[in-house]
């Protein structure tokens with residue numbers, strides 16, 4: 296009896312437990328279906344992830360898979376802030392599982408969360424636009440991620456070999472971080488990869504041939520790095536639709552294998568080192584909408600097939616060695632901008648270029664057309680600055696202006712992008728005209744500017760893009776000069792003419808007023824550009840913030856300039872380097888705050904004339920008034936202006 300009892304008792308307890316356990320399981324499953332429950336392990340993993348990221352606003356009293364405000368925040372318009380967790384609740388085990396984490400634009404200061412590996416159903420991790428540091432954790436090697444987007448952070452070090460273990464990856468974006476070293480060959484194991492974005496890091500070394508095996512790639516972006524050696528071979532990337540290789544360090548020429556990329560609709564290659572090459576074979580890329588081959592050392596003529604790439608919207612062939620006449624591209628009716636700047640085109644400027652009634656910008660500056668004089672009645676948005684040898688040889692054939700000089704100047708001061716400003720005894724002239732994609736401003740007698748290019752990938756293009764305004768808090772005597780600045784997406788020239796020949800000091804005033812100095816992704820921008828003075832490269836890969844030691848800090852770069860033909864020219868050029876996505880997509884390119892030019896040991900003939908010069912500088916006469924060297928005319932001009 297006793298024995299029976301002792302035998303049946305554990306059995307009873309066991310049955311009882313079994314019933315309770317079954318009931319609990321049923322109730323949990325029901326709850327999961329109604330309340331979309333996560334397994335405990337995933338909830339705990341989220342807690343660890345929050346800690347590792349430095350994310351403090353998830354409310355763990357709530358169910359992450361419910362649409363609570365802390366777990367899924369409605370998209371704010373015009374904001375870079377994204378915040379949502381998505382779950383898959385239609386799984387066989389009856390639980391919900393975390394499928395994606397979008398935690399973007401939140402300036403989180405932590406690290407890439409190792410505990411991500413505990414979310415075994417996770418497919419998407421999007422941590423763009425935070426302030427995360429550190430490296431890619433080894434734990435991630437065991438995930439089944441399809442999308443890894445960790446752009447615009449402070450991540451550093453080498454890309455680990457174990458990234459090749461995440462063979463499920465379809466999109467990998469590492470843009471605008473501090474990753475360095477050579478790319479691991481193991482990236483070649485990511486056979487499902489369709490998108491690879493390595494823009495604006497510090498990758499070095501040669502391109503691993505193993506990556507040529509990524510045959511599903513549709514999008515490849517590797518701009519602004521320091522690779523060495525030849526451009527990759529394009530042979531097995533037949534699915535590529537978008538290629539961006541600007542300022543990446545690679546040597547030309549563009550390989551013939553590029554001809555197989557018949558699905559391309561966007562090709563942007565710039566700033567190749569290495570020898571000269573022919574125009575690449577792009578004949579069969581009839582879907583091409585955006586073509587940039589800038590500073591690629593391409594010589595010869597523009598081939599005829601360009602004229603039948605009928606979907607082209609943007610064509611940038613600037614700063615090559617293209618020669619001959621320009622092919623007739625009139626049939627490219629979808630064009631929105633065309634830059635043929637900085638080549639060696641000759642012959643007459645074709646009539647189809649000057650007479651079109653379309654509005655789009657055409658930039659022909661810096662060429663060698665045989666034109667004797669400016670074409671008459673040419674269209675708006677056509678920039679002919681230094682595009683032909685002026686017949687009457689004003690300014691030594693540079694065709695800066697058709698006007699002869701009324702007098703010689705000994706100084707020039709410009710407040711770039713801003714209004715007239717007086718600092719001490721020096722008046723900085725206003726420079727407020729709107730710039731543009733192909734714009735030549737030359738109404739002043741003694742100086743002007745030429746602006747080429749538009750900002751790629753901006754959502755919202757406006758003429759204000761070419762100026763930076765006073766978000767800045769610069770202190771000190773010259774501060775008003777730094778409140779505004781000119782920006783350029785490609786090339787910006789200031790020229791001075793009518794100068795007395797001799798030696799001058801040229802001062803370029805800079806201050807980084809776009810990036811901020813805070814613990815935010817907005818402080819992570821890197822602006823890098825080149826400066827040419829009198830056609831010579833004087834500042835290469837110039838970075839205002841790093842030279843000045845911070846943002847909002849005035850920086851003056853001084854140069855000795857010898858003037859021999861009465862002219863001085865300063866040109867700012869974007870050479871594909873630096874970030875392009877901070878603070879927002881399409882932010883990059885040269886910035887200049889002010890320009891000063893002062894003669895050294897060179898004095899105007901008489902003080903009287905100086906005061907006259909001053910008066911005229913202040914008058915801001917438009918070219919509608921013919922100015923002679925008679926001071927009365929200048930006064931007359933002032934009066935005319937008042938009357939308006």
Ligand SMILES: *[C@@H]1O[C@H](CO)[C@@H](O)[C@H](O)[C@H]1NC(C)=O
Nearest residue numbers: 354356357361362363364365
């Ligand atoms: C979301 O969580 C917050 C904080 O606990 C709470 O105040 C709010 O009522 C919840 N909203 C929804 C829709 O459940």
Ligand SMILES: *[C@@H]1O[C@H](CO)[C@@H](O)[C@H](O)[C@H]1NC(C)=O
Nearest residue numbers: 367368377378379380381397
């Ligand atoms: C989460 O954010 C992503 C990216 O913005 C978006 O595509 C998705 O629709 C969002 N999901 C929810 C549930 O809001």
Ligand SMILES: *[C@@H]1O[C@H](CO)[C@@H](O)[C@H](O)[C@H]1NC(C)=O
Nearest residue numbers: 382383384385386387394416
């Ligand atoms: C949810 O998970 C199940 C099982 O893993 C899968 O079949 C289904 O496609 C998933 N649903 C979504 C929307 O991804």
Ligand SMILES: *[C@@H]1O[C@H](CO)[C@@H](O)[C@H](O)[C@H]1NC(C)=O
Nearest residue numbers: 433434435436437457459460
């Ligand atoms: C990556 O995969 C290899 C081979 O499958 C394995 O030996 C290695 O441990 C993995 N690396 C990591 C960091 O998990």
Ligand SMILES: *[C@@H]1O[C@H](CO)[C@@H](O)[C@H](O)[C@H]1NC(C)=O
Nearest residue numbers: 451452453473474475476477
């Ligand atoms: C990469 O950067 C780290 C600092 O983040 C540095 O210690 C390391 O030497 C760099 N490696 C290379 C190859 O430049």
Ligand SMILES: *[C@@H]1O[C@H](CO)[C@@H](O)[C@H](O)[C@H]1NC(C)=O
Nearest residue numbers: 483484504505506507508509
């Ligand atoms: C590239 O793929 C081919 C098969 O498609 C394979 O034979 C070859 O070994 C791979 N090359 C590299 C470098 O991984």
Ligand SMILES: *[C@@H]1O[C@H](CO)[C@@H](O)[C@H](O)[C@H]1NC(C)=O
Nearest residue numbers: 553554555576577578579580
């Ligand atoms: C373009 O396609 C045609 C027909 O498919 C082919 O014969 C030709 O070689 C291709 N041209 C180039 C430059 O690849």
Ligand SMILES: *[C@@H]1O[C@H](CO)[C@@H](O)[C@H](O)[C@H]1NC(C)=O
Nearest residue numbers: 717718719720721722772906
């Ligand atoms: C400005 O000009 C005045 C009068 O000509 C002169 O007294 C003064 O020293 C000058 N100041 C500077 C900073 O050059």
Ligand SMILES: *[C@@H]1O[C@H](CO)[C@@H](O)[C@H](O)[C@H]1NC(C)=O
Nearest residue numbers: 373754755756757758759760
């Ligand atoms: C575009 O920019 C203008 C000013 O530059 C601004 O007023 C407008 O709100 C912007 N539109 C969008 C959709 O961002």
Ligand SMILES: *[C@@H]1O[C@H](CO)[C@@H](O)[C@H](O)[C@H]1NC(C)=O
Nearest residue numbers: 764765766767768775778779
């Ligand atoms: C720019 O400066 C002007 C005049 O100094 C001031 O009125 C304006 O508020 C400033 N704008 C910003 C954005 O700081």
Ligand SMILES: *[C@@H]1O[C@H](CO)[C@@H](O)[C@H](O)[C@H]1NC(C)=O
Nearest residue numbers: 796797798799855857895896
């Ligand atoms: C200008 O400077 C050059 C050297 O930079 C010097 O050789 C020349 O004599 C100077 N000319 C004058 C007029 O001072």
Ligand SMILES: *[C@@H]1O[C@H](CO)[C@@H](O)[C@H](O)[C@H]1NC(C)=O
Nearest residue numbers: 798800852853854855856895
């Ligand atoms: C300009 O030339 C002067 C002497 O003529 C010299 O002292 C000075 O260092 C030079 N400045 C620059 C920026 O080269």
